[in-house]
Amino acid sequence: MNAMFLLLCLAFALLPANLPADTCLNCHGNPLERAADSALDDCFQLWLDSPHSLAGLSCVHCHGGDPAAEAMNLAHQPPGDEEMLWSTRKQRINATCGGCHEEIFLAFEESEHDQLLKSSGQEEERPTCITCHGGMAAGRIPSSEVAALCLPCHAPQEGQTESLPEKAERLLERMELLGRLHRLIALKGSDRQCTHLRAKLVPRINQLLLDWHKLELEKVDVHSGALLVELSAMRDELSKQFQGKLPVPN
Numbered sequence: 001m002n003a004m005f006l007l008l009c010l011a012f013a014l015l016p017a018n019l020p021a022d023t024c025l026n027c028h029g030n031p032l033e034r035a036a037d038s039a040l041d042d043c044f045q046l047w048l049d050s051p052h053s054l055a056g057l058s059c060v061h062c063h064g065g066d067p068a069a070e071a072m073n074l075a076h077q078p079p080g081d082e083e084m085l086w087s088t089r090k091q092r093i094n095a096t097c098g099g100c101h102e103e104i105f106l107a108f109e110e111s112e113h114d115q116l117l118k119s120s121g122q123e124e125e126r127p128t129c130i131t132c133h134g135g136m137a138a139g140r141i142p143s144s145e146v147a148a149l150c151l152p153c154h155a156p157q158e159g160q161t162e163s164l165p166e167k168a169e170r171l172l173e174r175m176e177l178l179g180r181l182h183r184l185i186a187l188k189g190s191d192r193q194c195t196h197l198r199a200k201l202v203p204r205i206n207q208l209l210l211d212w213h214k215l216e217l218e219k220v221d222v223h224s225g226a227l228l229v230e231l232s233a234m235r236d237e238l239s240k241q242f243q244g245k246l247p248v249p250n
């Protein structure tokens with residue numbers, strides 16, 4: 001087996017197995033192409049590590065083009081017949097992500113925050129999906145990074161006990177904890193707890209995510225606080241059942 005063939009096999013062995021056959025990936029994931037252009041290689045790597053590659057989504061799902069065409073000029077035929085970065089430009093990126101994350105997109109676009117920035121001529125500065133999530137890498141944001149995203153426009157005021165960026169960070173920490181409690185109870189909870197979780201709590205957790213994307217921090221504060229009380233009580237009940245043998249998050 002020659003070395004180049006081995007290299008190719010290795011590279012494709014690293015691709016998630018659930019991906020469709022697709023000329024974008026054949027070319028952009030090809031080790032020769034990657035070695036020839038480090039910027040393109042970086043892009044490919046970002047995508048490879050993202051939740052989207054894990055979910056079986058390829059380049060074409062955000063950039064458009066023809067994923068059956070072998071030649072670059074034919075594959076590169078994006079919507080609007082413009083250039084390959086057309087659908088990921090600032091003016092269109094929310095709609096591109098929103099094509100799949102529709103509820104969050106609508107919450108975000110209809111939010112007071114977004115409307116206000118648009119109507120005050122701050123269209124260019126307004127946060128978009130990728131301000132917070134990143135573009136190619138789009139993924140979860142650790143709570144420790146969220147304050148920095150708000151800081152440029154929300155500098156702490158003198159005499160404030162909690163600045164807006166600090167508040168965003170605190171709430172996000174709480175949402176992360178809610179996520180951990182949610183998973184714990186879904187995995188280990190009794191039938192009664194799981195039924196209650198699915199029927200009563202999950203819809204409220206989903207609503208919390210929408211309120212977060214509207215940047216309605218007051219609402220998020222109140223509702224996440226109430227959910228935390230309920231989920232913590234369920235955790236304590238579980239913990240008693242397991243007599244402390246369960247690693248339970250606090």
Ligand code: HEC
Pocket residue numbers: 023024025027028040059060063064065066067069070071072075076083084085
């Ligand atoms: C035959 C190889 C080949 C195929 C097939 C291919 N690409 Fe590319 N692509 C390239 C090369 C080389 C570049 C960098 C040179 C350029 O921009 O023309 C590039 C650039 C890009 C860029 C950046 C454009 C810019 O303006 O910076 C995007 C986005 C892109 N490709 C997406 C795709 C998508 C989506 C597909 C599949 C529908 C695809 N490519 C298929 C080789 C290919």
Ligand code: HEC
Pocket residue numbers: 024025028040043044047052057058059060061062063085088089093130134135136138
């Ligand atoms: C989840 C959507 C999404 C997917 C999937 C995706 N991209 Fe992108 N891509 C973006 C966004 C958004 C930008 C522009 C913003 C940025 O700089 O991150 C971008 C920018 C690029 C750029 C230009 C980078 C630059 O620095 O100018 C290239 C090249 C590119 N993508 C190639 C690809 C290739 C190749 C794939 C598949 C392996 C792919 N993209 C998959 C969303 C995506």
Ligand code: HEC
Pocket residue numbers: 051052055057061062093096097098099100101129130133134135136138139140
């Ligand atoms: C073609 C459909 C599609 C497009 C376009 C798309 N996504 Fe996704 N996204 C998915 C799927 C499928 C998943 C994985 C399942 C899930 O977590 O919902 C996902 C997951 C995510 C996650 C959650 C990650 C996690 O760990 O739970 C975030 C955040 C995200 N996408 C943001 C974005 C952003 C930002 C864009 C635009 C740059 C975008 N998505 C474009 C379909 C899409």
Ligand code: HEC
Pocket residue numbers: 094097098101104105106108109127128129130131132133139140141142146149172175209213
């Ligand atoms: C102000 C920052 C910010 C903006 C702007 C933003 N998000 Fe989020 N998003 C978050 C945070 C924080 C979370 C919760 C933590 C996490 O999952 O990363 C989140 C969670 C998500 C999730 C995961 C949902 C789940 O089931 O866990 C998706 C999908 C998502 N956002 C998509 C989008 C899309 C699409 C846009 C643009 C319309 C967008 N986000 C704009 C901060 C933002």
Ligand code: HEC
Pocket residue numbers: 113116117122125126127146149150151152153154164168215216217
């Ligand atoms: C591009 C600038 C910009 C960014 C980035 C930005 N905002 Fe704002 N935000 C504004 C403007 C402008 C207003 C309305 C005027 C005001 O109250 O300061 C506002 C108002 C708000 C309000 C309501 C008013 C208040 O002070 O209580 C909240 C809540 C808010 N933003 C949250 C956030 C959060 C959380 C982030 C970061 C994830 C963020 N914003 C990022 C520009 C921005």
